[in-house]
Amino acid sequence: MLRIRCPWCGTRDEVEFNFGGESHITRPGLDADDALWSDYLFNKENPRGVHYEHWLHKYGCGRWFNIARDTLTHEIHAVYAMGDPKPELVEKIAGD
Amino acid sequence: MTDTQKNRLETGGRIDRRKAVTFTFNGRKLQGCRGDTIASALLANGVSTVNRSFKYHRPRGVMSAGVEETNALLSVYDGQGDVPVVRSTMRALIDDHRIKSPGGFPNVNFDLGRMLDFTHRLWTAGFYNKIFKWPGWHWYEGMVRRMAGLGHLPAGEDSNRYFHHNLHCDLLIVGAGPAGLAAALSTVDSGARVVLVEQDHETGGSLLGCGATIDSVDSDLWINQTMAAIEDKPNLTVMTSSTVSGYYDHNMLTITDRSTPGVKRFWKVRAGQVLLTTGAIEQPLVFENNDRPGIMLANAAMEYVNRYAVRPADAMVVATNNDSAYRVAFTLDDHGIEVPAVVDARKTVPDEPADEARRRGIPVMPGSVVLNTHGNRALTGVRIGKLAADGKSVTPEGVDITCQGLAVSGGFNPTCHLFSQARGKLSYDTELACFRSDHGLQKVTVAGAANGKFSLSGALNNGAKAGAEAATRAGYTCTPTAISTTETEGYNLEAMRITPCGDSSRQWVDYMHDVTVADIQLAVRENFVSVEHLKRHTTTGMSADQGKTSNLNALTLLAELTGRPVEEVGTTTFRPQFMPVPMGAIAGQRHGDHYAPARLLPAHKWHVRYGAVFEDYGPWKRPEYYAIDGRDRETAIREEAIAVRREAGLFDASPLxxxxxxxxxxxxxxxxxxxxxxxxxxxxxxxxxxxxxxxxxxxxxxxxxxxxxxxxxxxxxxxxxxxxxxxxxxxxxxxxxxxxxxxxxxTSQWAVVTLAGPASRAILQELESDIDFSAGVLPHMSIATGTFLGAPARVQRVSFTGEMSFEINIPALYAERVMKAMMIAGGSAFHVEPIGAEALMVLRTEKGYLHVGGDTDGTTNPMxxxxxxxxxxKQADFVGKRSLLRAEDQREDRRQYVGVEPLNPNEELEPGAHFITGPEQGGRSQGMVTSACFSPTLERSIGMGLLESGFQRKGETVKVYDDGRSFEVRITDPVFYDPAGEKMNA
Amino acid sequence: MHDHKGWPAAWRSPELKKNYDVVIIGAGGHGLATAYYLAKKHAVKNIAVLDKGWLGGGNTGRNTQVTRSNYYWPQSAAFFDHSLKLYEGLGRELNFNVMLSQRGVLTLAHSVHDLEGMRRWANAIRINKVDAEILTPAEVKKLVPMINLDCRFPVHGGFIQRRAGISRHDAVAWGFARAASSLGVDIIQQCEVTGFNIQSGRVTGVNTTRGTVEAEKISFSVAGNTSHIAKMAGFRVPITSMQLQAMVSEPIKPCLHTVLTSSVIHMYVSQSDRGELVFGGGADVYNSYAQRGGIPLLQENVAALLELIPAFSRLRLMRQWAGITDITPDTTPLMGHTPVQNLYFSGGWGTGGYKAIPAGGDTMAYTIANDRPHPLICDFGLDRFESGKLVDEGAASGVAH
Known part of the structure; x- marks a missing residue:
C-alpha cells in the first residue's frame, strides 16, 4: 500500500487517491500532424525508475498534484503542485 | 476415562495437568492437557504417524514445534466442517477437538497410496512433463488431481467472524522471544508508540521453559518480570496469537490476529520503524530415510520436553553439526530420556559440550553421520557411519543403534521472510552457513537470532541495542537496557548437513512435497541450475511451508552439484504470506451487502411500497419495473410504457x-x-x-x-x-x-422526479408551484427555477421518452413527498403510472435515442x-477533436447508428445479434444490434444497431445472426416514434 | 524410464558467439517460441536468445496459465485461436507434456444488460469460428456447484468456451527451450542487453554484459521491459507497465473444475493440478515494475472470490506475487516491425501474453524470416496508433469505457 503525502491533507493511504498517469505532457493544438498527435495521445515514457505523475486526492480535498515516484521501489521522492516544474532529484536517488 | 498420555512427563512443563482436555484423533478418543498444542498432545499420547506424505504416501510424524512444521498439517473440525492444513504445532488443543489425518487411504496407518513409494523411481522431479503424454494429458489429469491436495474443502457454513483493523505506531517489534522482549524493555519508556507482536499465545519464544538464567533469575520468571514491566505501559501494546504475515510498501504490514476464539482479525499496520526479532529455524539433516516418524528437529524435541512435558521417545539419538544440540541432549538426559549417542558430523567436538557429555555418560561420536534409519510407522533405530578423512565419503563400517527418536540439528537459518518481502536483500553468511539479512530498503532492522545471533546473550543484547536504535531513528531518546545471562553456549557450526552416501532417492530435502536429493541431482543433470528453475522443476519450497526447512539444504546441494559457492547460487525472493492467512480474514466484512454498498434512491421506500422490483444499475438499486398486482416483468414493462404514451408516467431519475x-x-x-x-x-x-x-x-x-x-x-x-x-x-x-x-x-443533493406523457403538464399545474409550466414559457429544452410543493426546484423540460416531459429537481429529502403528491394529483383526473428503468429503455428505443455504452462502444465516434x-x-478545439481528423475516423464505411426491424414480424430482435455476411460460422460481422425491444406502441419488434456504412444502407435487407439462428432485417432510421417530435414539443 | 536417468540436459549452456543470423532478446515464452519456429519452419540455423535473467523467469513463469480464444474482433479471434490450436498439439510438437487442461473458461453475467453484452460477445466469437455457449444460471450452478448465484450482483447467466483452459506455464517455457536448443538455438542466460548498434536506421547488433554481438536481424519480446528496450533503440511505444497480482491458496482436493471469471465481481479463479486455487483480478492502477503484490488489490481479489464462492473463506492464502504487464491503449498487442530496420518486436501483451505464446512465436518467426508481417498480425502493428485504426478488445465487450 502506497502512503502518499497530499500537499494539502497530509499522508494518506493509496486507496484515497486516483492515479492520473504521466505529468508534464504538452497538449498539441489542432494543427498537429498525425504523428505528433498520436505521440501525445498514446506514447508513454513508462520508465523503470523515477516517474513524474499526477494523482487526485479523490476521497480528500479533491485536488490534483504531482509526485515523483520510483516505479521499481515505489519510493516517493518528491511531491509538488500541478504546474510546478519537474524537481531535481539527483542526490536523493543516488542514495537509494 | 483413563489417561491416555503415556508419554507425558511426571513433572515440569507449562501445561496444566489438572485440566484435562479430551479430543479425538482419527476417531480415537484421547486426552491432553490445557497448554498443549495438538502436536504436543499427539506426542504425549504416543502417536507417531500423524499423516501421509504428499506424493509417496510415506508415514510421517511431528517434526517440529512451530511454524516450520511440514508433516503434521491436519484437518480439524470447526463445528461445521473439517478445516484442512491446520498446523498442529501451532494450534492450541481445546476440548472436543476432532482431528483427522488428511492423508492415507483407507487410513493413515494403512495407505494403499504407498505403492507410489515402492515405485518411486517413476515419479521423480518433473515426471508429469515427461510421461503422461500419450494419448493425452486429459487421460491422466483427473487421477493426478485427485492425488494432490492437502485436505478437502471444508463443508458447512463458516461460523468465524472476520474484522479489519488499523494500527499506527512508531515501532513495530515482530516476535516476542528474547530479542523482541529485550527490545520492548529498552524502548518502553522512550515515548515511542511500540507494538510487540507474537504469534504464540504467550510471549517468550525460545525462552519458554528453557531453564536458562537471565538477570539472575530463571528465564520463565524473567519473562513474567519483563511482561509486568511493559504490559501496562500506555505506549506499548502487546499482541499475542497474532502473526505478521505480510510486509508491503511504505512500511505497511499485515497481522492475522487469532486471539479471540471464533474471530479472526486482520490488522493493517502503518509502522514508522520495524524491528524483526523473528528468530531462526533449525534446519534438518539429510540422510537416507530421514523422514520417518520419530525424527524431529533437535530444538523441537527440547521444546516438547521443557514446555509441554512430553517425552518424544524413550531413547533418542541426537545428530548434529554444531554445539546447540548438546543442550538438547542434556535436557533429554535431565528428564530421564535415554540418549544412546550424540552423532556429531564435526571431526572434533569443542571441549565444553564434549566434557559435559562425558560427565553425563552420553557417548559422543565425532566425525559421524546418520546413514540410514529403520522402522516404518515409527522409528526403531538408526545406522551411524564415520566420515572418511576427506569428509566427502563414509567409511564402510557402520553401527546400528536402537532408538525410537532421533533429534537432528543442521544449525539455524534466520527467519528473514518478512525482511525479504520488504525488498531486503539476503546474503549467504559462510561462517554461519545460512542466509542473513543484508541491506534493507525500508525502515527495517533485524535483530537476535533472525540476525544470526544464535546464543541467548547475543540475542538479548542485540535485541536491546537494535530496539533502542530503532526508537532513536523514530525520533525518541532511548538507550539499550543491559541484560545479563550466564548461558555461554557456543555454536561452532560446520556446514555439513548432507550425508554424502546412500540412496539419494530416499534422502528427503522437502518433506512436504516429497523432494529428494535424487530429484535435485536430476534437475541439475537436466541443467535446471538456477534457483528459480530448481524450485519450479522440483517444487522444492513451493508447498504450504514455503521451504522453511528445505530451501537452505536444496540450495546447498545445488551449489555442491554445480561447483559453485552457495552465495553465488543465491536464493529466491520470499513472498507474502509468511504464514498462510484465512481468506475470510483478508476479505473481512466485505461480503454480501458490504461487498459493494448499494446506492439507494432517496425515495427507495416509496418504490418498495409500489412493488418495485430492483435491479443493479452500476452501484444503484433502481426499480426495473413495478410488479403491481403481481404482474410479470414483461406485462409490467409494456403497461408502464403504454401509460406514458397515453397519459403519464412517473420515473425516478435521481441517479442522473x-x-x-x-x-x-x-x-x-x-x-x-x-x-x-x-x-x-x-x-x-x-x-x-x-x-x-x-x-x-x-x-x-x-x-x-x-x-x-x-x-x-x-x-x-x-x-x-x-x-x-x-x-x-x-x-x-x-x-x-x-x-x-x-x-x-x-448528484446526491438533488432528487430528480420525471413526469412524462401527454397529461404531464396538466398534472403539474394542479400542484402548488410558482413555476409556469405552459408551453410558451417553458418549451422543450428549457429550464425554470422556483419552488415546487414548498421545495426549491429546478424544472428541466427534456425528454428521454419522446413525450412531453418535465424533470423536476428538488432537494433529495423532498423526493418521496413530491412523488406522492404527483400520484395523488394525477389520480383525480388521470392515470399516473410509476415506471421502471426497463420501460424507459423501451420508450427511448421507440424514439431512437442513443444510449451511450449500449448503442455505442469504445470505437464509436460522434460522426x-x-x-x-x-x-x-464547430471551429474551436474541444477534447477529442483532433482525433476526428484522422483518415480512419473520416471513413464512410465505419459502423454507423441505424434502426432495425425484422422482415418477418414474428421474429424477435435481441440486443447482441450481429449483422453478418457469409456463413454463420466463419462469416463476417458488419456490426451488431445494440438495443431492441418489442414496441408496445408499434406492436412489433424494433431495434437499433451499429452497421458498417449504415447511413447509406437504409432500406436495405441485412442478415442477422443470434445464438444459433439467423434471419433478415430491414435497416431503417432509428426514430420509430413521432419522428417530427410533435408530442415532445407539445 | 527407470529413475529418469536417461534424461539429458534440457538445454545446452553455450558460450555467446560473435555473430548470429537472428538475435532474440528475452528468453520468455514468446522469445523461445520465436526461436523454435524460426529454426523449425524457416530453417534459420544461427539463432541466439538472450536473457538478462533465467529463461522463463519473467511473466511466463508468473501468470495464471489461462489459455482461451474467446475474442471479439475477428483479427484477435483468428490469432488467439491459432494459438489455442497450437497449444492443443504442443505436447506432441515439443515432446514435453505442457499439461493442457481444456476445462473451459466460464465468464459470468451479473445483470440483464451484462447478459446482453455477453450475447454480443458470444455471437461474435461464434461468427469468428470459435466455440462459445451461453449458459443459464442453473447451467452455471451445475458447472460450479459452490457458486453463490445470489451474491451482491446476482448471476444472470454466463458463457463458456469449452476448449479454453489452463496449462503448465513452466512446462511451456521449458518445452520450447528444450526443443529450440536441440535445433541448435543458443540460449544465453544472464546476458543483459545494454544497447543497440544502429547504422543509418538499420540495426546491426547489440551490446550485452557479455560483449558485443552482430546480427542480421534482431527481435525483442521482453514483457515488462518493452518501453525500456524500445528506448534503447530510440523509439517510444504506447505502453504503460503495471503490476498484475496473482495469488494462490493452500492446495486442497479437486473442487473447482473450470476457470471462472467475472468482470463485475472482478476476479478469475482456477484450481491447479496441485490443488491450489490460483486467482487474481484487475491490475494495479499505477505504473510499476515492482513485481510485488500490494494490500488493496489483495483484499479486493479475495473479497471478490469469496463473494462468488463463500465456501473458500476457511481456506488460507499461501502466496501472492505480481507480474509486470505492458498495457496498450487498445489492449491489443504490438507485433511486427519497429521504426528501426531489421529490428522487430512483440509486446504490449497486457494480461494475456501467456495464451499467445505459440502463435506469437509462430507469427513472429514468419515476420522476421520474410521481413513482412504474418497475415494474422497485420493489424497489430505499431502504425495503428498513428492511423487511429485500433483493435479495441476492451471496448468490445460493451462494458463502460
Whole structure:
C-alpha cells in the first residue's frame, strides 16, 4: 500500500487517491500532424525508475498534484503542485 | 476415562495437568492437557504417524514445534466442517477437538497410496512433463488431481467472524522471544508508540521453559518480570496469537490476529520503524530415510520436553553439526530420556559440550553421520557411519543403534521472510552457513537470532541495542537496557548437513512435497541450475511451508552439484504470506451487502411500497419495473410504457449525474469539453450534446442547461456521474488551470422526479408551484427555477421518452413527498403510472435515442452517431477533436447508428445479434444490434444497431445472426416514434 | 524410464558467439517460441536468445496459465485461436507434456444488460469460428456447484468456451527451450542487453554484459521491459507497465473444475493440478515494475472470490506475487516491425501474453524470416496508433469505457 503525502491533507493511504498517469505532457493544438498527435495521445515514457505523475486526492480535498515516484521501489521522492516544474532529484536517488 | 498420555512427563512443563482436555484423533478418543498444542498432545499420547506424505504416501510424524512444521498439517473440525492444513504445532488443543489425518487411504496407518513409494523411481522431479503424454494429458489429469491436495474443502457454513483493523505506531517489534522482549524493555519508556507482536499465545519464544538464567533469575520468571514491566505501559501494546504475515510498501504490514476464539482479525499496520526479532529455524539433516516418524528437529524435541512435558521417545539419538544440540541432549538426559549417542558430523567436538557429555555418560561420536534409519510407522533405530578423512565419503563400517527418536540439528537459518518481502536483500553468511539479512530498503532492522545471533546473550543484547536504535531513528531518546545471562553456549557450526552416501532417492530435502536429493541431482543433470528453475522443476519450497526447512539444504546441494559457492547460487525472493492467512480474514466484512454498498434512491421506500422490483444499475438499486398486482416483468414493462404514451408516467431519475459549473469561464470550459457549442446557449435554455475522450470516442452524452450567464448545470449518464466529475476536474486542474470556474458534483443533493406523457403538464399545474409550466414559457429544452410543493426546484423540460416531459429537481429529502403528491394529483383526473428503468429503455428505443455504452462502444465516434454536421460546424478545439481528423475516423464505411426491424414480424430482435455476411460460422460481422425491444406502441419488434456504412444502407435487407439462428432485417432510421417530435414539443 | 536417468540436459549452456543470423532478446515464452519456429519452419540455423535473467523467469513463469480464444474482433479471434490450436498439439510438437487442461473458461453475467453484452460477445466469437455457449444460471450452478448465484450482483447467466483452459506455464517455457536448443538455438542466460548498434536506421547488433554481438536481424519480446528496450533503440511505444497480482491458496482436493471469471465481481479463479486455487483480478492502477503484490488489490481479489464462492473463506492464502504487464491503449498487442530496420518486436501483451505464446512465436518467426508481417498480425502493428485504426478488445465487450 502506497502512503502518499497530499500537499494539502497530509499522508494518506493509496486507496484515497486516483492515479492520473504521466505529468508534464504538452497538449498539441489542432494543427498537429498525425504523428505528433498520436505521440501525445498514446506514447508513454513508462520508465523503470523515477516517474513524474499526477494523482487526485479523490476521497480528500479533491485536488490534483504531482509526485515523483520510483516505479521499481515505489519510493516517493518528491511531491509538488500541478504546474510546478519537474524537481531535481539527483542526490536523493543516488542514495537509494 | 483413563489417561491416555503415556508419554507425558511426571513433572515440569507449562501445561496444566489438572485440566484435562479430551479430543479425538482419527476417531480415537484421547486426552491432553490445557497448554498443549495438538502436536504436543499427539506426542504425549504416543502417536507417531500423524499423516501421509504428499506424493509417496510415506508415514510421517511431528517434526517440529512451530511454524516450520511440514508433516503434521491436519484437518480439524470447526463445528461445521473439517478445516484442512491446520498446523498442529501451532494450534492450541481445546476440548472436543476432532482431528483427522488428511492423508492415507483407507487410513493413515494403512495407505494403499504407498505403492507410489515402492515405485518411486517413476515419479521423480518433473515426471508429469515427461510421461503422461500419450494419448493425452486429459487421460491422466483427473487421477493426478485427485492425488494432490492437502485436505478437502471444508463443508458447512463458516461460523468465524472476520474484522479489519488499523494500527499506527512508531515501532513495530515482530516476535516476542528474547530479542523482541529485550527490545520492548529498552524502548518502553522512550515515548515511542511500540507494538510487540507474537504469534504464540504467550510471549517468550525460545525462552519458554528453557531453564536458562537471565538477570539472575530463571528465564520463565524473567519473562513474567519483563511482561509486568511493559504490559501496562500506555505506549506499548502487546499482541499475542497474532502473526505478521505480510510486509508491503511504505512500511505497511499485515497481522492475522487469532486471539479471540471464533474471530479472526486482520490488522493493517502503518509502522514508522520495524524491528524483526523473528528468530531462526533449525534446519534438518539429510540422510537416507530421514523422514520417518520419530525424527524431529533437535530444538523441537527440547521444546516438547521443557514446555509441554512430553517425552518424544524413550531413547533418542541426537545428530548434529554444531554445539546447540548438546543442550538438547542434556535436557533429554535431565528428564530421564535415554540418549544412546550424540552423532556429531564435526571431526572434533569443542571441549565444553564434549566434557559435559562425558560427565553425563552420553557417548559422543565425532566425525559421524546418520546413514540410514529403520522402522516404518515409527522409528526403531538408526545406522551411524564415520566420515572418511576427506569428509566427502563414509567409511564402510557402520553401527546400528536402537532408538525410537532421533533429534537432528543442521544449525539455524534466520527467519528473514518478512525482511525479504520488504525488498531486503539476503546474503549467504559462510561462517554461519545460512542466509542473513543484508541491506534493507525500508525502515527495517533485524535483530537476535533472525540476525544470526544464535546464543541467548547475543540475542538479548542485540535485541536491546537494535530496539533502542530503532526508537532513536523514530525520533525518541532511548538507550539499550543491559541484560545479563550466564548461558555461554557456543555454536561452532560446520556446514555439513548432507550425508554424502546412500540412496539419494530416499534422502528427503522437502518433506512436504516429497523432494529428494535424487530429484535435485536430476534437475541439475537436466541443467535446471538456477534457483528459480530448481524450485519450479522440483517444487522444492513451493508447498504450504514455503521451504522453511528445505530451501537452505536444496540450495546447498545445488551449489555442491554445480561447483559453485552457495552465495553465488543465491536464493529466491520470499513472498507474502509468511504464514498462510484465512481468506475470510483478508476479505473481512466485505461480503454480501458490504461487498459493494448499494446506492439507494432517496425515495427507495416509496418504490418498495409500489412493488418495485430492483435491479443493479452500476452501484444503484433502481426499480426495473413495478410488479403491481403481481404482474410479470414483461406485462409490467409494456403497461408502464403504454401509460406514458397515453397519459403519464412517473420515473425516478435521481441517479442522473448532476454537475454544476460556475464562474466567468464556465461556458468556455464546457465549450472545450462538449462536441456542441456551449457559448451560444441562451440563459434558461438546454442543449443536448456529446463528450468525447481525447481519442475521439464518445464517452458520454448529456444535457447542459444555462442557469445564468456564468452558471451551468450539466446532467450526465448515471453510470458515469462519478467518473465524469473527476474527469472534468482533471481537465480544469491539470490542463486549463487558468480558466476561472468551480466544478461541483451535486448528484446526491438533488432528487430528480420525471413526469412524462401527454397529461404531464396538466398534472403539474394542479400542484402548488410558482413555476409556469405552459408551453410558451417553458418549451422543450428549457429550464425554470422556483419552488415546487414548498421545495426549491429546478424544472428541466427534456425528454428521454419522446413525450412531453418535465424533470423536476428538488432537494433529495423532498423526493418521496413530491412523488406522492404527483400520484395523488394525477389520480383525480388521470392515470399516473410509476415506471421502471426497463420501460424507459423501451420508450427511448421507440424514439431512437442513443444510449451511450449500449448503442455505442469504445470505437464509436460522434460522426458514427450522426454528429458529423455539428462537428464540422464547430471551429474551436474541444477534447477529442483532433482525433476526428484522422483518415480512419473520416471513413464512410465505419459502423454507423441505424434502426432495425425484422422482415418477418414474428421474429424477435435481441440486443447482441450481429449483422453478418457469409456463413454463420466463419462469416463476417458488419456490426451488431445494440438495443431492441418489442414496441408496445408499434406492436412489433424494433431495434437499433451499429452497421458498417449504415447511413447509406437504409432500406436495405441485412442478415442477422443470434445464438444459433439467423434471419433478415430491414435497416431503417432509428426514430420509430413521432419522428417530427410533435408530442415532445407539445 | 527407470529413475529418469536417461534424461539429458534440457538445454545446452553455450558460450555467446560473435555473430548470429537472428538475435532474440528475452528468453520468455514468446522469445523461445520465436526461436523454435524460426529454426523449425524457416530453417534459420544461427539463432541466439538472450536473457538478462533465467529463461522463463519473467511473466511466463508468473501468470495464471489461462489459455482461451474467446475474442471479439475477428483479427484477435483468428490469432488467439491459432494459438489455442497450437497449444492443443504442443505436447506432441515439443515432446514435453505442457499439461493442457481444456476445462473451459466460464465468464459470468451479473445483470440483464451484462447478459446482453455477453450475447454480443458470444455471437461474435461464434461468427469468428470459435466455440462459445451461453449458459443459464442453473447451467452455471451445475458447472460450479459452490457458486453463490445470489451474491451482491446476482448471476444472470454466463458463457463458456469449452476448449479454453489452463496449462503448465513452466512446462511451456521449458518445452520450447528444450526443443529450440536441440535445433541448435543458443540460449544465453544472464546476458543483459545494454544497447543497440544502429547504422543509418538499420540495426546491426547489440551490446550485452557479455560483449558485443552482430546480427542480421534482431527481435525483442521482453514483457515488462518493452518501453525500456524500445528506448534503447530510440523509439517510444504506447505502453504503460503495471503490476498484475496473482495469488494462490493452500492446495486442497479437486473442487473447482473450470476457470471462472467475472468482470463485475472482478476476479478469475482456477484450481491447479496441485490443488491450489490460483486467482487474481484487475491490475494495479499505477505504473510499476515492482513485481510485488500490494494490500488493496489483495483484499479486493479475495473479497471478490469469496463473494462468488463463500465456501473458500476457511481456506488460507499461501502466496501472492505480481507480474509486470505492458498495457496498450487498445489492449491489443504490438507485433511486427519497429521504426528501426531489421529490428522487430512483440509486446504490449497486457494480461494475456501467456495464451499467445505459440502463435506469437509462430507469427513472429514468419515476420522476421520474410521481413513482412504474418497475415494474422497485420493489424497489430505499431502504425495503428498513428492511423487511429485500433483493435479495441476492451471496448468490445460493451462494458463502460
Amino acid at each position: 449525474g448532476k454537475i454544476e459549473l460556475k464562474g466567468p469561464d464556465a461556458g468556455e470550459f464546457l465549450n472545450r469539453i462538449f462536441v456542441n457549442n456551449a457559448l451560444t446557449l441562451k440563459t434558461g435554455r438546454i442543449r443536448y450534446g456529446l463528450m468525447l475522450n481525447e481519442n475521439g470516442i464518445v464517452m458520454d452524452d448529456g444535457v447542459f442547461a444555462r442557469l445564468a450567464e456564468d452558471h451551468y448545470l450539466l446532467s450526465t449518464t448515471s453510470a458515469n456521474a462519478d467518473h465524469f466529475t473527476d474527469w472534468l476536474e482533471r481537465w480544469h486542474q491539470c490542463e486549463w488551470p487558468d480558466l476561472e470556474l468551480i466544478i461541483s458534483a451535486v 458514427d452517431v450522426g454528429f458529423a454536421g455539428i462537428v464540422a460546424r
